[in-house]
Amino acid sequence: xxxxxxxxxxxxxxxxxxxxxxxxxxxxxxxxxxxxxxxxxxxxxxxxxxxxxxxxxxxxxxxxxxxxxxxxxxxxxxxxxxxxxxxxxxxxxxxxxxxxxxxxxxxxxxxxxxxxxxxxxxxxxxxxxxxxxxxxxxxxxxxxxxxxxxxxxxxxxxxxxxxxxxxxxxxxxxxxxxxxxxxxxxxxxxxxxxxxxxxxxxxxxxxxxxxxxxxxxxxxxxxxxxxxxxxxxxxxxxxxxxxxxxxxxxxxxxxxxxxxxxxxxxxxxxxxxxxxxxxxxxxxxxxxxxxxxxxxxxxxx
Amino acid sequence: xxxxxxxxxxxxxxxxxxxxxxxxxxxxxxxxxxxxxxxxxxxxxxxxxxxxxxxxxxxxxxxxxxxxxxxxxxxxxxxxxxxxxxxxxxxxxxxxxxxxxxxxxxxxxxxxxxxxxxxxxxxxxxxxxxxxxxxxxxxxxxxxxxxxxxxxxxxxxxxxxxxxxxxxxxxxxxxxxxxxxxxxxxxxxxxxxxxxxxxxxxxxxxxxxxxxxxxxxxxxxxxxxxxxxxxxxxxxxxxxxxxxxxxxxxxxxxxx
Numbered sequence: 001x002x003x004x005x006x007x008x009x010x011x012x013x014x015x016x017x018x019x020x021x022x023x024x025x026x027x028x029x030x031x032x033x034x035x036x037x038x039x040x041x042x043x044x045x046x047x048x049x050x051x052x053x054x055x056x057x058x059x060x061x062x063x064x065x066x067x068x069x070x071x072x073x074x075x076x077x078x079x080x081x082x083x084x085x086x087x088x089x090x091x092x093x094x095x096x097x098x099x100x101x102x103x104x105x106x107x108x109x110x111x112x113x114x115x116x117x118x119x120x121x122x123x124x125x126x127x128x129x130x131x132x133x134x135x136x137x138x139x140x141x142x143x144x145x146x147x148x149x150x151x152x153x154x155x156x157x158x159x160x161x162x163x164x165x166x167x168x169x170x171x172x173x174x175x176x177x178x179x180x181x182x183x184x185x186x187x188x189x190x191x192x193x194x195x196x197x198x199x200x201x202x203x204x205x206x207x208x209x210x211x212x213x214x215x216x217x218x219x220x221x222x223x224x225x226x227x228x229x230x231x232x233x234x235x236x237x238x239x240x241x242x243x244x245x246x247x248x249x250x251x252x253x254x255x256x257x258x259x260x261x262x263x264x265x266x267x268x269x270x271x272x273x274x275x276x277x278x279x280x281x282x283x284x285x286x287x288x289x290x291x292x293x294x295x296x297x298x299x300x301x
Numbered sequence: 302x303x304x305x306x307x308x309x310x311x312x313x314x315x316x317x318x319x320x321x322x323x324x325x326x327x328x329x330x331x332x333x334x335x336x337x338x339x340x341x342x343x344x345x346x347x348x349x350x351x352x353x354x355x356x357x358x359x360x361x362x363x364x365x366x367x368x369x370x371x372x373x374x375x376x377x378x379x380x381x382x383x384x385x386x387x388x389x390x391x392x393x394x395x396x397x398x399x400x401x402x403x404x405x406x407x408x409x410x411x412x413x414x415x416x417x418x419x420x421x422x423x424x425x426x427x428x429x430x431x432x433x434x435x436x437x438x439x440x441x442x443x444x445x446x447x448x449x450x451x452x453x454x455x456x457x458x459x460x461x462x463x464x465x466x467x468x469x470x471x472x473x474x475x476x477x478x479x480x481x482x483x484x485x486x487x488x489x490x491x492x493x494x495x496x497x498x499x500x501x502x503x504x505x506x507x508x509x510x511x512x513x514x515x516x517x518x519x520x521x522x523x524x525x526x527x528x529x530x531x532x533x534x535x536x537x538x539x540x541x542x543x544x545x546x547x548x549x550x551x552x553x554x555x556x557x
Contacts, residue, residue, distance in 0.1 A: 116483055117511050194511070195431050195518040197478045202427040205436045209313035210334070216308040217332050217528055224531065227303040236302055258304045270334040277333065 048097070053133035060093045061167045083160050090163055101166075102127045103159065106138070108151060115194060119143070120150030124158040128166070139165070214265055214273035222265060222273065225280035229287070233257045240264070243279035244272040310528050311427065311434035312521060314468035320524045323537030327528070329548040337547035339383065341390035345402040345494070346453045348379035350423075350440070352406055353451065356414060357422040357441060366414050369407060376406050388547075392455075405453060405498035413490060413500050418444040428478045430518060433525045439472045446482065447504075448472045451490040457501055458491060465489055470517040473509040483508050 051059065067089050071082040094101065107123035120143045127136045139162040143153025163169065204213045226236050237248045240261075248264045250257045265273065310331075320327040329335045339347065352375040356367045366372075380399050390398065421442040428435050441449040450468060458464055469487040476484050487509060491501040527533075535554035537543045549555045 115511070116508055195474075195514065196429075197474060198429045199478060200427040200429040200434050202425065202436060205311045205427055205434065207313070207425075207436075207438060209311045209316040209436050210331070211311070215331065216306050216310045218334070219304075219306040219308075220529070220531070221332050223304050223306060231302055233302050258302065261302075262304050262306070274334050 053099070053128065053130050053135065056097055056099060056130060057128070057166065060090070060097065060099075064089055064093065064167045064169055067169055081160070081164075083156050086160050086163050086169065089169070090167055097130070099128065099130050101162075102129070103155070103162075105151075105155065108154075110150070112194070116146070117144055118146065118150060120145070120154045122151060122154040122158055124155060124162070126162050126166075137162070137166070211270060214268045214270055218270065218273040218277065219262065219265055221277050222280065225277065225284065229280065229284055233261060236261060239279050239283065240276055243275040244268065246272065309433055310525065311436055312524065313436045313438075314465075314471050317467055317521060317524055320528070321520070322540060322542040323535060323546065324527065324533040325535040325552055325554055326537055326542060326546055326548055328533035329551070331528075332533075335548065335551075338386050338388045341387050341393065341395060341398045342453075342455070344380060344383045344387045345398055345405075347383060348376045349402060349406050349409070349453055349492070350451070351379040352376035353409065353414065354423050356410070357417075357419040361419050361422065364418065366410065369410050372410050373403055373406065376402060401494045401498070402453070405492045405494045408498045408500065409451070409490075409492050413492075417441065417449070420444050420446075424475075424479075426475060426479065428475050430474070430521055433521055435471060435475075435521065437471055437475045439475060442476060442484075446476075446485040447488050448476050448484045448486070449488045449490055451492065453492050453494055455494050457493045458503065462503075466513075467517055467520065469505070470509050470513050474514060474517070 048056070048059075067081045067085050069081050071080040071085075093099075104125045104127070105122055106125045107121075109121045111119040111121060122141045122143075123138055124141060125136055125138050127134055139158045141154040141156070141158025141161070143150045143155075143157060145153055204211045206212055226239075231239065233250060233254075237250060240246055240248060246264065246268065248261060251260055265276075268276075316327070316331065319330055330337075352372045355375045356372050360366060377399070380402060384395055387395070393401070419441055421439060424437075424439040424442070426437055428437070439448060440451055443449060448469065450465065450472065452465065469489065473484045473487050476482070486507060487505045489503040491503060493499050493501050535552065537546055538554060543549050543552075543555050546552070546555070
């Protein structure tokens, strides 16, 4: 570290990067690069060699500040910290301190394969070493790309967040306040699993999802009305015949009687199913009137 | 007695849209199957569809459009056949409506149809989405894999209109399911029936995104659950659907 120590006396005092955040649209320039070098050299002194690796990281952490968000995602309309700016902000410190961060991709997994939006996940193991000590940590990364760049996007994302978290780098925003993520999550309405889609038989289904036969929703209505009225199977058959003229012969085997009624109802046309519903509703109304009359009679009697 | 109904109620774009407009309206249309006469506006749209269907069906092989007079003839015949059933419209007479339809169809046939080489015309089918049957009828898929639907309207749709959004997502899903291929675009060809009719295409500028399909699926599942539970809320009271609802005279919630 002699090089760093020797230079520190002659370099002008440069404030840490914090507080020097240029506007997002400002291009990265040579002056920024030079300032970083100067800033990085100032933090090292004779004590440096005596520090543990973790202490060195902590010292660098104290000197890396907020990174400007120069990147712009035109599609989703937001600014972001580029990997280049992030690496550029810590590279000089690491170089001067003789610290290497060695990536090793330990897992690659492809999600939503054969869809329009495949997603690659990587897990990268980072070994941080100063040649004497070392420690490791892992950081996942995700990259969406229809072509062959999914892995590289994922590694780039992983490296960005590895550096950000290792050096506690601020980006000026907080994931908790990222409304875009919230909006996108809301859009997805839960897990983004592709729906199971298969070809069905159009059968009785006509345009507008009407049906040439009694529909399931009509059958359910008839069932619930029959239950509400407490009708027996024989009584249901009587009501069906009264409404439509359709004769249903119930089998002696009682376990088959419901099945027989359902089979007959499924063969009715929707208009007849409506007549049955109206018949049962009319019966329900009659019973309600009778009940009301009865209670009135008792009440006023 | 009660009996199990294990079959799933089938849905379609118009069925879902009806439910989203008003649960009560859906109940009248699908549980009671009360039929309403088509409006005059609907008759124009249906007749124009019949006319262009005739043109596009033969164009699949011939690669040429029919003469305008032939197409207008189909329109006129279809219009006259449906007119006796149509509900009166306070905004235009049947004669005005027919003239407007002919003028608009002429613009479509001369300006839009020549640029479309159809692959599918009025393709009907049924797909099952997460166990829910969904029927569809796709107006058109062209040779550039653009899923298209044409609508006749009296006013240009608003810039941020979401009209027919579910229809188009469903068509794209159906196209993918049937072909294993992904649509290049979904296009709503609006024909605006003003004094000087014009074509107003609204395109998605690319395939339907995943989040739109997730949204569609979520809505379909929610509507299916609501129907299964017989939850027919009169939501039209708040969504202002009652104004043109054909069932409002018999709706106790509207008349309450």
